[in-house]
Amino acid sequence: MTSSGLRPTPVDGYPSPTSRLQIATEDILRAHVPTSGTPPVLNRNLHLQFLLRNLQQGFPERYTSQDASQPWLIFWTLQGFSTLGIGLDDRTKRRAIDTILAMQHPEGGFGGGPGQVAHLLPTYAAVCSLAIAGKPGPGGGWDEIDRAKMHAWFLSLKQPDGSFKVSSDGEVDVRGLYCLLVCATILNIMTATLLAGIPEVIASCQTYEGGFGSASFGEWAFGEDGQSPDYAAPRPTLGEAHGGYTFCATAAWALIQPYVRLYASSPSPNLSLAPPAVNMRSLARWYAAMQGGRAELGGLRGRTNKLVDGCYAWWVGGGAAVVAGMLKEMDEARSIVGECVAGDVDAKEGEGEEAKEEGWEDDDVDDSLFDRAALQEYVLCAGQHAAGGLRDKPPKHSDAYHTLYCLSGLSVAQHQVIPNTSRRIALRSSWDSAKARGREGSGMSLSDDQLSFSDGLRRESFVNALSWLEEEGTEIYVGGAVNRVNATHPLFNLTVTHTEAVMAHFYGQSLPIRRPTSRPRRKPPTA
Amino acid sequence: MSATFDDSDESKPYATDPEWADVIPVQQYEGVEPIAPIFYTEEYKDATDYFRGVVKTGEMSPRVLKLTEEIIHMNPAHYSAWQYRYRTLLALNSSLEAELELMDSFAIQFLKTYQVWHHRRLLLTALRSVDAAARELAFVARALRTDAKNYHTWSYRQWILAHFNDEDRLWPGELPWVEELLEEDVRNNSAWHHRFFVVWQSGVRRGEVDREDVLRRELAFTKEKISLAPNNPSAWNYLRGVLDHTHTPYASLTSFVQPYTVAAAPGPTDDSVVDLENPRPSAGAELPCVPALEFLADIYEAEGGEATPKAVQIWKSLADERDTIRKKYWEHRIKDALHGSQ
Numbered sequence: 042m043t044s045s046g047l048r049p050t051p052v053d054g055y056p057s058p059t060s061r062l063q064i065a066t067e068d069i070l071r072a073h074v075p076t077s078g079t080p081p082v083l084n085r086n087l088h089l090q091f092l093l094r095n096l097q098q099g100f101p102e103r104y105t106s107q108d109a110s111q112p113w114l115i116f117w118t119l120q121g122f123s124t125l126g127i128g129l130d131d132r133t134k135r136r137a138i139d140t141i142l143a144m145q146h147p148e149g150g151f152g153g154g155p156g157q158v159a160h161l162l163p164t165y166a167a168v169c170s171l172a173i174a175g176k177p178g179p180g181g182g183w184d185e186i187d188r189a190k191m192h193a194w195f196l197s198l199k200q201p202d203g204s205f206k207v208s209s210d211g212e213v214d215v216r217g218l219y220c221l222l223v224c225a226t227i228l229n230i231m232t233a234t235l236l237a238g239i240p241e242v243i244a245s246c247q248t249y250e251g252g253f254g255s256a257s258f259g260e261w262a263f264g265e266d267g268q269s270p271d272y273a274a275p276r277p278t279l280g281e282a283h284g285g286y287t288f289c290a291t292a293a294w295a296l297i298q299p300y301v302r303l304y305a306s307s308p309s310p311n312l313s314l315a316p317p318a319v320n321m322r323s324l325a326r327w328y329a330a331m332q333g334g335r336a337e338l339g340g341l342r343g344r345t346n347k348l349v350d351g352c353y354a355w356w357v358g359g360g361a362a363v364v365a366g367m368l369k370e371m372d373e374a375r376s377i378v379g380e381c382v383a384g385d386v387d388a389k390e391g392e393g394e395e396a397k398e399e400g401w402e403d404d405d406v407d408d409s410l411f412d413r414a415a416l417q418e419y420v421l422c423a424g425q426h427a428a429g430g431l432r433d434k435p436p437k438h439s440d441a442y443h444t445l446y447c448l449s450g451l452s453v454a455q456h457q458v459i460p461n462t463s464r465r466i467a468l469r470s471s472w473d474s475a476k477a478r479g480r481e482g483s484g485m486s487l488s489d490d491q492l493s494f495s496d497g498l499r500r501e502s503f504v505n506a507l508s509w510l511e512e513e514g515t516e517i518y519v520g521g522a523v524n525r526v527n528a529t530h531p532l533f534n535l536t537v538t539h540t541e542a543v544m545a546h547f548y549g550q551s552l553p554i555r556r557p558t559s560r561p562r563r564k565p566p567t568a
Numbered sequence: 569m570s571a572t573f574d575d576s577d578e579s580k581p582y583a584t585d586p587e588w589a590d591v592i593p594v595q596q597y598e599g600v601e602p603i604a605p606i607f608y609t610e611e612y613k614d615a616t617d618y619f620r621g622v623v624k625t626g627e628m629s630p631r632v633l634k635l636t637e638e639i640i641h642m643n644p645a646h647y648s649a650w651q652y653r654y655r656t657l658l659a660l661n662s663s664l665e666a667e668l669e670l671m672d673s674f675a676i677q678f679l680k681t682y683q684v685w686h687h688r689r690l691l692l693t694a695l696r697s698v699d700a701a702a703r704e705l706a707f708v709a710r711a712l713r714t715d716a717k718n719y720h721t722w723s724y725r726q727w728i729l730a731h732f733n734d735e736d737r738l739w740p741g742e743l744p745w746v747e748e749l750l751e752e753d754v755r756n757n758s759a760w761h762h763r764f765f766v767v768w769q770s771g772v773r774r775g776e777v778d779r780e781d782v783l784r785r786e787l788a789f790t791k792e793k794i795s796l797a798p799n800n801p802s803a804w805n806y807l808r809g810v811l812d813h814t815h816t817p818y819a820s821l822t823s824f825v826q827p828y829t830v831a832a833a834p835g836p837t838d839d840s841v842v843d844l845e846n847p848r849p850s851a852g853a854e855l856p857c858v859p860a861l862e863f864l865a866d867i868y869e870a871e872g873g874e875a876t877p878k879a880v881q882i883w884k885s886l887a888d889e890r891d892t893i894r895k896k897y898w899e900h901r902i903k904d905a906l907h908g909s910q
């Protein structure tokens with residue numbers, strides 16, 4: 042790397058509070074730029090000890106601020122172990138299950154601790170923790186989740202514009218929406234009633250910058266009571282584009298695609314309007330723009346003109362991975378349409394081979410939108426704390442939250458988990474509709490029409506979620522394979538294995554065997 | 569950080585307080601050996617045990633207000649305590665104005681906590697008072713003095729303005745205030761976003777009916793800010809946002825953008841030919857700048873045909889030389905332009 046690559050962010054001779062803070066931060070980070078010859082090392086054992094201490098001894102008093110986020114403390118720790126490739130012993134699993142179940146609210150959902158009000162965010166963390174530690178059967182945690190009550194509670198939070206409060210009397214934002222969609226997807230309670238209006242809400246949260254803000258203002262369109270809605274009224278975004286909200290909105294948009302497709306093909310409730318759309322071009326641009334320069338070690342920031350931070354390695358890196366996956370899917374859909382139009386499939390296949398030979402199409406197996414090697418350097422060189430655990434940036438301390446999200450960000454920079462066409466086909470062909478319907482968890486009674494719609498929705502939600510697989514042969518390990526962490530599913534932040542097991546259970550499916558898949562490598566991966 | 573409750577006058581534990589003798593405290597975990605427990609202070613444990621006890625019996629009383637206030641002081645993220653407090657205020661018909669005032673010191677102390685801002689929003693919704701809303705706008709402006717980019721503070725302000733959309737007296741100060749903030753920090757992206765909200769997303773205000781005029785004003789304002797600090801992505805994003813929103817072709821700004829895409833001309837610029845439509849880069853500008861090159865490439869891409877290779881050439885220079893961290897993205901743009909769209 043040339044020294045000019047480390048030049049500071051240009052200030053144009055016009056400093057301001059933002060640029061002063063930026064330059065000061067770059068001065069700190071520059072000291073952590075790896076020197077050539079000494080590959081950065083993931084201090085795996087130190088981080089494992091950090092996680093183990095938190096899990097077994099507990100958290101020091103300053104974590105009282107997380108007292109209403111106890112399922113999160115557990116999830117960050119358990120998923121940290123999964124990412125580092127460490128399984129849990131039975132006693133730990135048992136205690137994790139019991140602790141999480143103590144937080145289930147009698148009226149559905151999970152609270153931030155026992156006796157706390159149910160809240161969408163800890164409900165995500167609880168369900169995902171159970172996906173890691175739980176299993177079917179009595180005491181296994183999975184069958185103790187009251188899915189019908191959870192679904193009813195979800196509906197009680199729904200607002201006239203289709204958005205959701207995070208808890209009764211709580212705020213509305215896309216974090217809650219994402220958490221709800223993850224739970225509904227995993228637990229087989231994705232009903233049309235639940236999803237109505239969500240695509241419009243997500244679309245209305247995209248800002249002029251391309252990323253997403255926290256929420257949109259729905260009262261002009263829907264009033265405070267939802268009577269006589271005016272669909273054409275503006276729904277302004279509250280808050281600027283932000284990495285956390287943008288991840289949530291992006292992943293929510295991906296999770297709801299089956300509904301968007303089915304709903305677009307069924308008679309629309311408001312035909313005068315174009316279907317809700319997210320601008321994928323400006324979204325991809327926004328994600329790419331969040332990567333800091335070499336002087337910031339290629340870390341990711343959460344907003345325009347803000348500082349890089351280890352946790353955005355996941356929120357922005359993970360969200361960018363979702364976009365890359367969706368763009369690839371759209372590309373494939375386009376080329377399939379192209380082939381169908383051409384008609385002569387055999388001839389077309391031959392041409393395809395030629396096109397590959399010429400090389401622009403398949404020569405680059407890396408579909409990502411950011412510099413994966415640089416992001417790994419940030420996590421490894423700036424994100425690790427010498428005493429164990431990972432952090433925002435030096436000289437800060439490590440904490441449970443940054444430890445998981447730095448590791449998840451490292452994972453998303455090492456591996457590519459993207460929708461896989463042959464997996465999708467295999468999942469569809471092994472689909473058992475009757476079993477899946479039998480395992481439906483909302484308990485809502487439906488008319489015949491609705492039944493066939495929801496059968497389709499259920500199958501596609503399942504297939505959509507589980508078609509994301511690691512693209513073999515596209516791994517990049519800065520510092521060598523010793524630094525490898527497990528791949529994580531960018532829609533859930535669980536391993537694919539955990540996601541498959543828990544979804545197979547709640548949909549009553551037995552999954553087709555996964556075969557290693559890889560695209561022919563024509564060029565060695567860069568870095 | 570953790571010593572948020574150090575200045576209280578020695579409150580005695582609820583467990584030994586005769587005033588609370590009738591409440592049965594509820595332990596957090598019963599019959600469970602929790603994993604990953606938090607080591608609470610005795611004080612916090614005591615208060616939350618009594619909070620659970622109160623919630624169990626459904627008591628809503630003045631002493632519950634005191635209890636929840638104390639818990640919130642120790643942990644402002646305790647959303648259940650906030651919620652119970654809010655419901656108790658309503659049940660007791662307490663003065664919500666007084667509650668808002670009490671919240672001022674909280675908000676400044678716990679600026680980054682969701683609940684602090686959400687509670688204010690609930691109170692303001694229940695109050696339905698434009699005076700209170702005006703007071704809140706002033707308070708938000710003060711809070712932003714402490715933390716100019718605080719997310720919750722900004723989104724709360726936008727919510728207030730949207731919720732009280734028809735109250736003309738709340739709005740006229742917004743644009744001058746945003747301008748002041750951008751004067752102080754032209755890179756404050758939150759202020760740019762607020763400008764977009766005010767000008768483009770919240771309907772048409774008095775004096776802004778001529779949208780062509782508003783567009784001209786916004787373009788002039790933004791170009792001027794770009795000329796001061798051409799490498800500032802916030803201003804370029806706003807410019808793009810305005811053009812996209814009004815369906816104005818980027819190509820209409822070609823002559824403005826061009827000088828920013830080349831190395832600065834040596835020597836002093838001739839001030840006698842100042843073009844007000846197209847302010848030139850400032851003397852200190854570091855050029856060519858990436859956002860201008862990107863903008864120019866977008867113009868070429870939209871033009872298509874003969875111009876496409878010019879766009880590709882710019883993207884290549886960004887990928888290989890000027891903005892190598894985004895190499896993947898620029899390559900994606902090249903691929904997309906050459907093969908994606910027919």
Ligand SMILES: [Zn+2]
Binds near residue numbers: 350351353443
């Ligand atoms: Zn962070």
